[in-house]
Amino acid sequence: MGSLAGFAKKASPGKATVLALGKAFPHQLVMQEFLVDGYFKNTNCDDPELKQKLTRLCKTTTVKTRYVVMSDEILKKYPELAMEGLPTVKQRLDICNKAVTQMAIEASQACIKSWGRPITDITHVVYVSSSEARLPGGDLYLARGLGLSPETQRVMLYFMGCSGGVSGLRVAKDIAENNPGSRVLLATSETTIIGFKPPSAERPYDLVGVALFGDGAGAMIVGSDPVPSERPLFELHTAIQNFLPNTEKTIDGRLTEEGISFKLARELPQIIEDNIEGFCGKLMGNIGFTNNDYNKMFWAVHPGGPAILNKLEKRLNLLPDKLNASRRALMDYGNASSNTIVYVLEYMLEESLKMKSQDHEDTDWGLILAFGPGITFEGILARNLTA
Numbered sequence: 001m002g003s004l005a006g007f008a009k010k011a012s013p014g015k016a017t018v019l020a021l022g023k024a025f026p027h028q029l030v031m032q033e034f035l036v037d038g039y040f041k042n043t044n045c046d047d048p049e050l051k052q053k054l055t056r057l058c059k060t061t062t063v064k065t066r067y068v069v070m071s072d073e074i075l076k077k078y079p080e081l082a083m084e085g086l087p088t089v090k091q092r093l094d095i096c097n098k099a100v101t102q103m104a105i106e107a108s109q110a111c112i113k114s115w116g117r118p119i120t121d122i123t124h125v126v127y128v129s130s131s132e133a134r135l136p137g138g139d140l141y142l143a144r145g146l147g148l149s150p151e152t153q154r155v156m157l158y159f160m161g162c163s164g165g166v167s168g169l170r171v172a173k174d175i176a177e178n179n180p181g182s183r184v185l186l187a188t189s190e191t192t193i194i195g196f197k198p199p200s201a202e203r204p205y206d207l208v209g210v211a212l213f214g215d216g217a218g219a220m221i222v223g224s225d226p227v228p229s230e231r232p233l234f235e236l237h238t239a240i241q242n243f244l245p246n247t248e249k250t251i252d253g254r255l256t257e258e259g260i261s262f263k264l265a266r267e268l269p270q271i272i273e274d275n276i277e278g279f280c281g282k283l284m285g286n287i288g289f290t291n292n293d294y295n296k297m298f299w300a301v302h303p304g305g306p307a308i309l310n311k312l313e314k315r316l317n318l319l320p321d322k323l324n325a326s327r328r329a330l331m332d333y334g335n336a337s338s339n340t341i342v343y344v345l346e347y348m349l350e351e352s353l354k355m356k357s358q359d360h361e362d363t364d365w366g367l368i369l370a371f372g373p374g375i376t377f378e379g380i381l382a383r384n385l386t387a
Contacts, residue, residue: 008323009364009385009386009387010385011099011224011225011226011235012222012235012237013225013355014177014225015177015224015234015235015236015237016133016156016172016173016176016177016222016223016224016236017030017221017222017223017224017232017233017234017235017236017385018093018169018218018220018221018228018232018233018234018236018345019115019183019220019221019222019223019226019230019231019233020111020114020115020116020216020221021106021110021111021114021219021220021233021234021346021349022106022107022108022110022111022113022114022115022218022219022342023110023215023216023217023218023219023339023342023346024103024105024106024107024110024217024270025067025103025215025216025217025333026067026068026069026099026103026191026215027067027070027071028067028068028071028090029065029066029067029072030065030066030067030068030214031064031065032058032064032065032066032211032243032386033058035058035210035211036051036054036058036362037085039054039199039210040054040199042072042075042082043082043197043198043199044082044198045198045199046298047199047201049201050116050199050200050201050207052090052208052274053204053207054199054204054210054211055380056212056349057090057207057208057211057212057251058210058211059328060215060306060386061211061212061305061334062127062306062330062331063211063212063214063330063331063332064331064332065331065332065333066213066214066215066240066333066334066336067158067214067216067333068191068192068214068215068216068217069095069099069191069192069193070192070193070196072382074095074193074345075079077092078095078177078369079380080300081193081196082196082198082369083197083198084197084200084332085258085371086258086290087257087258088257088258088259089255089256089257089258089259089329092193092194092196092259093132093133093134093194095191095193096131096132096191096193096194097133097134097138097141099128099131099136099191099193099215100131100132100138100189100191100217100235101132101142101189101216102145102158102197102217103189103191104129104138104142104187104188104189104217104219105142105145105146106144106217106220107188107216107218107342108142108146108185108187108189108219109216109280110219111185111219111220112146112185112219112221112222112264115207115230116229116230117229117230118185119146119147119148120149121183121337122146122148122175122184123152123153123179123181123182123183123184123186123197124153124154124155124172124175124179124181124182124183124184124185125139125142125153125155125185125186126153126154126157126168126171126175126186126187127139127142127144127149127155127156127168127187127188127189128157128158128160128163128164128165128167128173128186128187128188128189128338129156129158129189129190130158130159130160130161130190130194130197130253130260130337130338131189131190131191131193131194131337132158132194133158133255134315137156137158138189139154139155139156140154140155140183142187142337143150149263153175153187153250155171155175157171160256160341160372160373160376161251161253161337161338161373162304162335162336162337162338162370162371162372163253163302163329163338163340163371163372163373163374163376163377163378164188164337164370164372165188165302165337165340165341165342165370166302166368166369166379166380167241167370167371167372167376168186168188168265168338169186169220169222169233169236169341169368169380170239170378171222171240172186172222172317173236173239173383174186174239176222176223176224177224179338180224180225181225182223182224183221183222183223184193184221184222184223185219185220186219186220186222187218187219187260188217188218188219188337188339188342189216189217189218189336190215190216190217190337190339191215192213192214192215192336192366193208193215194259195260195261195262196208196259196284196368197258197259197261199317202314203261204272205222205262205264205281206262206361207262207271208264209262209382211336211376212305212334213334213335213336213337214295214333214334214335215336216333216336216339216343216369217339217341218336218338218339218340218341218342218343220342220345222236228329232256232385233345233349233384233386234345234368234370234382234383234384234385235379235382235385236380236382237286237287237379237381237382237383238283238286238381239378239379239380239381240282240283240378240379240380241376241377241378241379242279242282242377243374243375243376243377244271244275244317244374244375244376244377247271247374247375248373248374248375248376249263249265249373250265250267250268250271251263251265251268251372251373251374252264252373253373258324268305268308268309268375269305269308269310269311269373271375272311272371272375273311273312273314273315275318275377276315276316277291277315279377280332280367280379281367281380282364282369282379283367283379283381284297284381285356286381287365287381288291289365291316292299294317294318294322295317295318295319295322296316296363296365297324297363297365297366297367298322298348298351298352298363298365298366298367298387299318299326299338299366299369300325300326300331300344300345300366300367300368300369300372300382301323301344301367301369301370302326302340302342302344302346302369302371303326303330303333303335303340303344304335304370305325305330306330308371309326309327309330310355320326321351324347324351325345325347325350325351326344326347327346327350328347328374329343329344329347341368341370344375345368348366348384349384349386352384352386352387353386355387360376363384364383364384364387365378365381365382365383366382366383366384367380367381367382367386368380368382377387
């Protein structure tokens with residue numbers, strides 16, 4: 001983010017700002033074109049109908065590359081992960097707990113390096129994951145791995161799914177604005193091993209997950225009233241969360257003896273489309289914007305899948321380039337659950353810099369959005385301080 005530093009605008013006094021971004025990934029890079037053959041080989045499955053279905057799904061997701069923790073070495077050590085009906089939650093958590101901590105540490109280190117201040121200046125940690133379960137939690141292992149002070153105050157957000165990254169950013173904003181001088185490290189970390197399973201006609205959504213989800217970690221530093229050495233990226237003006245009554249079964253996740261399993265209703269994209277205008281209106285009204293101003297804003301949307309992005313784009317009549325950052329993140333990393341909003345924001349800054357170099361009109365204000373189990377809508381009205 002160093003190339004953007006010279007364009008920074010002044011942040012509003014007392015408002016939380018994103019001061020740095022960071023990311024990290026496991027070593028295994030999966031090309032979507034080779035995923036189907038590899039997955040069916042690893043799970044010892046030769047069902048031609050399921051293979052054909054996964055091939056179709058891989059094309060519709062628009063994903064090109066992803067990073068995953070899963071490897072030949074892991075499957076060799078834990079062959080039961082690829083077998084149907086075996087209790088494997090202990091094995092999965094042994095792998096996941098270690099992997100998400102390592103990725104969270106690496107993403108946080110990259111973020112702190114970009115931030116440029118001493119690690120001792122971090123006062124709070126917000127840790128987000130839907131890929132581990134233990135006491136003490138990943139927040140403590142992250143703090144210990146980074147060498148943070150034992151006085152660092154920690155918040156842990158578990159099993160929030162795709163909305164977790166923006167939920168964590170909302171919590172970090174509240175902490176930063178209510179604790180003058182504080183600097184909050186937000187870290188997210190996810191791996192799909194918690195839900196890796198062989199293909200089954202009885203669990204059609206599992207194939208969607210295989211075609212769509214990826215692993216990785218993200219990090220942000222959040223604080224108000226930046227000092228001269230800091231270069232704020234986004235001002236977090238207003239944050240809200242809403243849940244939609246009677247939709248709790250639309251995204252249904254359970255942690256079982258065989259790991260985590262999801263059921264996702266087909267109507268999810270339509271439900272989001274039907275409710276998005278009212279939700280965005282609550283945020284946009286804070287600066288006097290109306291539904292005629294959608295294309296005057298930037299859109300940093302968690303890419304739950306192409307159908308959600310397409311529905312949102314259609315309902316709001318967005319210009320084709322408005323969801324570029326979200327579509328790029330989905331293409332390059334898949335849906336990496338809570339992490340993905342970090343990747344979207346990085347691409348948003350790139351898009352902003354490109355627009356500036358082409359003398360396009362500045363788009364200062366925008367929305368950071370994510371949708372998760374509940375159905376929960378998370379949204380932040382933000383101002384791009386680099387535009």
